[in-house]
Amino acid sequence: MNIRIPRAIAIAALAALPAAAQADVKIGFLGTFSGPAAALGQDQYDGFMLAVEQNGGKLGGTAVQVVKEDDQLKPDLGVQLVQKLLEKDKVDLVTGVTFSNVMMAVAKPLAESGVLFVGSNAGPAPLAGKQCSANFFFTSFQNDNQAEVLGQYATDRKYAKMMLLAPNYQSGRDQVAGFKRFFKGGTVVAEVYAQLNQPDFSAEIAQIQAAQPDAIFAFFPGGMGVNFVKQMNQAGLLHKLPVLTVSTVDGTTLPALKDTALGVLAGAAWGPDLPNAANKAFVAAFEQKHKRIPSQYAAQGYNAALAINSALAKTGGSTADKAATRAAMRSAGFNAVVGGFKFNTNGFPIQDQHVFEVAKDAQGRVSLKTIATPLPALRDAYVGECPLK
Numbered sequence: 102m103n104i105r106i107p108r109a110i111a112i113a114a115l116a117a118l119p120a121a122a123q124a125d126v127k128i129g130f131l132g133t134f135s136g137p138a139a140a141l142g143q144d145q146y147d148g149f150m151l152a153v154e155q156n157g158g159k160l161g162g163t164a165v166q167v168v169k170e171d172d173q174l175k176p177d178l179g180v181q182l183v184q185k186l187l188e189k190d191k192v193d194l195v196t197g198v199t200f201s202n203v204m205m206a207v208a209k210p211l212a213e214s215g216v217l218f219v220g221s222n223a224g225p226a227p228l229a230g231k232q233c234s235a236n237f238f239f240t241s242f243q244n245d246n247q248a249e250v251l252g253q254y255a256t257d258r259k260y261a262k263m264m265l266l267a268p269n270y271q272s273g274r275d276q277v278a279g280f281k282r283f284f285k286g287g288t289v290v291a292e293v294y295a296q297l298n299q300p301d302f303s304a305e306i307a308q309i310q311a312a313q314p315d316a317i318f319a320f321f322p323g324g325m326g327v328n329f330v331k332q333m334n335q336a337g338l339l340h341k342l343p344v345l346t347v348s349t350v351d352g353t354t355l356p357a358l359k360d361t362a363l364g365v366l367a368g369a370a371w372g373p374d375l376p377n378a379a380n381k382a383f384v385a386a387f388e389q390k391h392k393r394i395p396s397q398y399a400a401q402g403y404n405a406a407l408a409i410n411s412a413l414a415k416t417g418g419s420t421a422d423k424a425a426t427r428a429a430m431r432s433a434g435f436n437a438v439v440g441g442f443k444f445n446t447n448g449f450p451i452q453d454q455h456v457f458e459v460a461k462d463a464q465g466r467v468s469l470k471t472i473a474t475p476l477p478a479l480r481d482a483y484v485g486e487c488p489l490k
Contacts, residue, residue: 125164126193126413126420129186131179131207132222133199134171137298137324140353141398142171142199145221148395148402149196151387152410160406161413168192174199174298176206183207187214193420194219196405199398200322201225201244201272202297212236215423217412217430221405222398224449225271226278230486233447236423238430240404240437241397242370243449243481244272245279247347250454251318251368252283253475255345261287264314266305268325269294276320276347282482290314298325302332309338316343326354334361350459352396355467362459362467370450371400371439372457372469379436394468400438407435445480447487453477 130149132142146169158164168190172179179198186192187210195211196219198204204223211218212234220239228234229243255263265280267273277292290312293305309317321329326349333339343366350358350365352373373384373394383403387395395403408430415429416422431444442452454476457469 125166126160126418127166127168127190128409129183129190129192129195130167130169130197131172131182131186131195131203132169132197133174133203134169135173138174138199138322141222141323141396142197144353144396144398145197145199145402147391148387148399149221149406151383151390151399152403152406155386156410160410161416161418163413163418172199172203174203176203179203179207180210183210187216192216194409196409197221197402198223200270201275202270204228205271208232208234208237217420217423217426219405219409219430221401223272226275226483229447229449229481230483231488233487233489235427235448235489238408238444238448239450240408241401241450242452243483244275245282245482246370246454246476246479247368248276248279248318248320249283249368249479249482250456250476251345251347251366252280254366254368254456254473255280255287255316255318256283256285257475258316258343259286260315260343262290262312262314263287263316263318264291264293264309264312265289265318266293266295267320268297268299270297273297273320279482280318283476287315295321295325298323300324300328302329305329306332306336306338310336314342316345318345319349320347322348323353326350327357330354330358330362330365340364351398351469352394353398355459355469356393359467363461365459366472367457367459367469368454369397369457370452370454371397372455372471374462374469374471375438375440377436377438377440380438380440383438394466404435404437404439404442407437408433411435441478445484446489447481447484448489449481449484451478451480454479
């Protein structure tokens with residue numbers, strides 16, 4: 102029997118189709134994808150997209166479109182790209198951001214937009230404290246945290262004289278502050294600030310030789326880390342004194358450093374050998390797809406996608422109600438690859454901070470091996486300054 106559908110009903114049904122298509126969530130991904138630090142942003146993106154692909158192109162059961170933009174490590178360009186993502190692309194969420202100078206530049210337009218931001222690397226101190234935003238969540242760290250664990254490790258090892266080195270920008274200053282916060286019983290003989298992305302460290306190495314510290318702390322991400330470690334080795338200093346680092350020896354730099362970096366120490370919340378089931382599955386899947394060991398940037402990007410997945414599942418895939426979306430993210434329950442993880446009131450994570458040593462893994466590859474967890478369930482130092490409760 103043929104059933105005739107009234108014309109008015111048919112027109113109404115057709116009119117509803119575009120609305121259904123618009124229900125898909127559009128996500129802006131801002132990162133550094135060019136220059137000496139390109140590997141950091143690429144790993145953030147690859148980790149994020151792995152989770153999207155594992156969920157069949159969906160997060161929270163809703164199809165997502167990811168718009169990728171390269172800030173080139175230029176704060177002004179980052180602001181322009183955020184405005185494009187918000188005004189032209191009309192994204193529902195923004196994620197990524199690799200460097201803290203870019204993060205500080207884009208923080209104001211992001212906060213004022215009301216759009217949810219899920220950071221997967223940069224975690225500058227001001228945004229954890231007085232400039233915190235209810236719209237901001239971070240699946241990485243607050244910058245100081247990775248240095249704080251090394252400050253505690255240096256205290257535990259009773260190093261009497263430390264020399265601290267970092268680039269002169271927001272994250273570099275945060276890292277030095279974090280190390281000093283937990284370094285007790287010894288003396289910081291010098292703080293040396295290099296230019297961001299400088300390739301030559303001969304002047305800094307000469308200062309190390311002159312100061313004769315018991316150990317050094319260094320934060321040199323991306324290509325800076327490769328150059329620093331190689332030049333320290335050439336100067337005969339790399340294995341002469343303990344070298345404690347943040348974002349200097351990791352999954353993005355070890356393929357270039359190889360055996361040269363063996364024995365160097367690193368502070369971080371994540372490493373490829375963490376024993377929880379979620380991490381084992383993530384590392385295996387990432388290695389199968391990309392044929393390389395993931396870095397912490399990939400793990401943080403993956404966690405960002407898992408957090409968004411959990412939040413969207415709670416809102417039925419909708420971001421229309423911003424308050425509901427924020428509440429869903431704050432209570433987001435997901436199996437983070439770092440193990441135990443939860444958002445503090447300022448949107449930054451509470452998680453364990455470990456010390457890793459560059460060592461050969463079971464397959465003979467140069468990787469990171471967990472050697473200590475001096476600061477379990479660490480909360481950042483600035484949460485008390487954040488007015489959010």
